[in-house]
Amino acid sequence: MSRHRRQRGGPTFARAATLLQITKLVEFPAVFLSSIVQANVLPSRQYGQLVVDLSIAFIAATVMSLGVEESLQRALAANPRDRAIWTEALASRAFVGLALTLLAGILLVCDQTSLAIVGCIVVANSIYDLVVAQTASLLRPAVPSIFNIAAVIAASSATLLVRPSSSISCLTITLIFSSLRTAGCVLLSCRLLKPVRLSFRDAVRMPNLADRGWRPLVDLTVYRLTNNILNRQGDLIIAGIVAVDKTSVGTYALAFSLTTAANTVFLTGIGSMTLTRFSATYAESGKFELGKSWQRMTYLTAFLSSWPLAILIAIGPGLSVILFHGKYPGLALYLVLIGVVAWLGRISGGGANIAVLFTLRNEKLVRKVFLMAAAMNVATDFVLMPLIGMYGAIVGTMIGTFFSSRFLNVQIRRRTRSSVEWSPLLLLSCLTAIVTAPVALLHRSFTLSICAVVVSLCLWATFSWRSSICPPEISSRVHDVFGKKSSVGTD
Known part of the structure; x- marks a missing residue:
């Protein structure tokens, strides 16, 4: 059926x-x-x-x-x-x-x-x-x-x-x-x-x-409010309160928008349909299959989110000079740091964690975790932004994002009896950084940067395919391209 x-x-x-x-x-x-x-x-x-x-x-x-x-x-x-x-x-x-x-x-x-x-x-x-x-x-x-x-x-x-x-x-x-x-x-x-x-x-x-009253609605609304505080809007408001340099504010806003756009290109279809897929899996097969689906979705999100990070590392130094003629000082560093923050959140589960807890109807837990994460971010911003400017906003966002993702990750592992092996992901991530970082630091040529990105992505695909961390949606296509029998990696 x-x-x-x-x-x-x-x-x-x-x-x-x-x-x-x-x-x-x-x-x-x-x-x-x-x-x-x-x-x-x-x-x-x-x-x-x-x-x-x-x-x-x-x-x-x-x-x-x-x-x-x-x-x-x-x-x-x-x-x-x-x-x-x-x-x-x-x-x-x-x-x-x-x-x-x-x-x-x-x-x-x-x-x-x-x-x-x-x-x-x-x-x-x-x-x-x-x-x-x-x-x-x-x-x-x-x-x-x-x-x-x-x-x-x-x-x-x-x-x-x-x-x-x-x-x-x-x-x-x-x-x-x-x-x-x-x-x-x-x-x-x-x-x-x-x-x-x-x-x-x-x-x-x-x-x-x-049929559930207004309590879930309140939980979801608080989650969205605190999630906005964790992201650019809250940081810009605090920057206005503590009077950070306006040029830094504009550069930070541009870097944040560009990073979001780069991640959106790779992750739009994933984020939009994760909750729908999890809900259907849970209704048909229960918590065990939901845990396996969450595991594969986490691998897929981490796999895709490394691509924009590699691109930002490789072309960041040249982007500020070639396209903007140095008008936005520090743009390259902002791009890389904000990209790392986004990547850290996604390798810890990111949106997949929230979708699983929504499926299990644990909106209250999500609300509490994001309230704590937002409070940590605001406190860090008020302490660090007067000292180091918008870099303090990045540190605050990193702390809040990593805390919320890891905490929710642990809660899901307890509820679904599923776990994610992080060693292959960390190994592949280090490999990406090793390939792209020297090119970004030593050369500001777009040709070399694009070559570094291509090499790192090829290494990602090869190791992911061989180590079976690549999800079925990608691994089956890779096998089809090379004319081999389609197989699915084990969890």
Whole structure:
């Protein structure tokens, strides 16, 4: 029964993840250009207004999500062919997107340009990520890709035509990006709402939470709030409070955005569908198979997250000089350090840990752990940022991220009786650093840097394949490419 349902449910997990990664490759130029815009806009703002704007923006973004993504993915995993749940998911995001786009326009009229900029970016990202992921896994993936590509072309064109240092230019770009994405959501929802008649109240309600009260919703909201504090938004707010040098703030924001974009290219399909896959596995096979699925997902995430880290190490020194002509001092070091922070979180489980605990309905544990991690990050920022600037923010994020990932990792091992062998991952990671670091330090040539990245990735693939830490989705493809019989590595 379950096998038949998986066959009819659309593309396989690996195929859907590949499609999403291809889609994100197209989106990378817009993210890259908007990062440059943001780095120019942030230093020009008064610190007091910047703190207020960012505080309101990221709190509003947290309240806006309210755990909708986790709730909808869990409901879709339990009933993958239920059209009513799918239309609810799509319509809820479209209605929220329209409302917040209107709010961004009102803020623009009121001359709150900085808040409107952040709000539009939040709208563009939050509405479409879930829609693209679920559409690619349940419907035809070409439909959302068309809207995504159109939005990227429009945003990139607008960025090239206007002055990057203007906040109004940044606002125009994000409004175009957000409007096109929202229009795509509305058109898709109208198409899917035809066979299922839903009222507005039914469309905006959150499925799979009504039977459990509001407590899980509060836990998920607190998790998102504290996770934002652990990331760039909280660090920028504290930087405004302690009055860090504005050039360092802009450079940090640019490096953080570029690192996020590089990781997104490799990990988009993984993060969007992890919870859905775990929920289905747990419902069909129980905790033991859930633990094995978590183990493979951790290997896959660590495997993929090493690629952007290797790229950042190799091209970081040359990127600042060749593309930005030294305008952002310390950009290369920021890129490498933030990349290491992101990589440390993912080799410890990262999003897979959170997805497993959501599947086991342990939202309360996630909330407590992230509250402690956020408190550690804030305390570290206030102590170190007056002394070493934005490098203190990186140290605080590293401490909070590693603590939360390792603590959740231990809890999952106790609950599922599964463990992850870290020695092969650490060996391969050291191998990547050995290959790329000397090239990055001694030469600033892009040719040598790309060669170092290619060599390190080949070594990664070879050792992962031979040592059986590569997950089935990748190992089977490697065998197929070389014409050998497909085999799956043992756990």
